[in-house]
Amino acid sequence: QSSRAMVVALGVTVAVSGAFLTLGTPKGEAIERTSFQSFPRTVAGGWAGRPVYLDPQIEQVLAADDYVNINYIKDETRINFFSAYYLKQTEGQAIHSPEVCLPGGGWEIFSIDPYQVDMSDTPYGTFELNRAVIQKGTQMQLVYYWFEQRGARMTNDFAVKLSVLWDGVTRGRGDGAIVRYTTPVNPDEDIAQADARLQQMMRDTLPNLPRYVPF
Numbered sequence: 001q002s003s004r005a006m007v008v009a010l011g012v013t014v015a016v017s018g019a020f021l022t023l024g025t026p027k028g029e030a031i032e033r034t035s036f037q038s039f040p041r042t043v044a045g046g047w048a049g050r051p052v053y054l055d056p057q058i059e060q061v062l063a064a065d066d067y068v069n070i071n072y073i074k075d076e077t078r079i080n081f082f083s084a085y086y087l088k089q090t091e092g093q094a095i096h097s098p099e100v101c102l103p104g105g106g107w108e109i110f111s112i113d114p115y116q117v118d119m120s121d122t123p124y125g126t127f128e129l130n131r132a133v134i135q136k137g138t139q140m141q142l143v144y145y146w147f148e149q150r151g152a153r154m155t156n157d158f159a160v161k162l163s164v165l166w167d168g169v170t171r172g173r174g175d176g177a178i179v180r181y182t183t184p185v186n187p188d189e190d191i192a193q194a195d196a197r198l199q200q201m202m203r204d205t206l207p208n209l210p211r212y213v214p215f
Contacts, residue, residue, distance in 0.1 A: 034211045036068035044204045047072040079201050085177040089164045107134045122206040127153040142194040145180040151215035177213040
């Protein structure tokens, strides 16, 4: 399987190189976006958000052009929304692997699976994301994340790299972001309730996202 993947990757690389030679370097599409500084701090249903800034060392590793990290709280329940935006996804400045995208600090990955969500009332429609369950002792959190790539949702960082190559040649664009929602699974609730909570938060916040992560 690994050799087959290498053949596919080589084929795509050759195709991209051929397109580059044929089309030349395109004039990049204009990218208009709003800074994450203005991302809404309040969300329908009584959620109040507080921005959390990363440590300088983590910011350096992240190497994003812009990011948002907000803890939304209602009663005693919390949802974290995080997104990091990159104007150019190169080797030195690119979206990291899923292990880096998930919270650290002793949290371990219990499972990661593809998961389809219906966001028909938002600009994103129905799409597939990564659904991860992480654990730390008896604590559990549910994480949704995907890579938002110039109007496409992706769950695989290898596919992201190929799309950046292709869109760089055909559109003159290599920008993109990771989008992540996280919530604790409370001891007195079923994980399906945490799923419902994240999906409702997505429905309430995703209509705003194209301003910050352009299609």
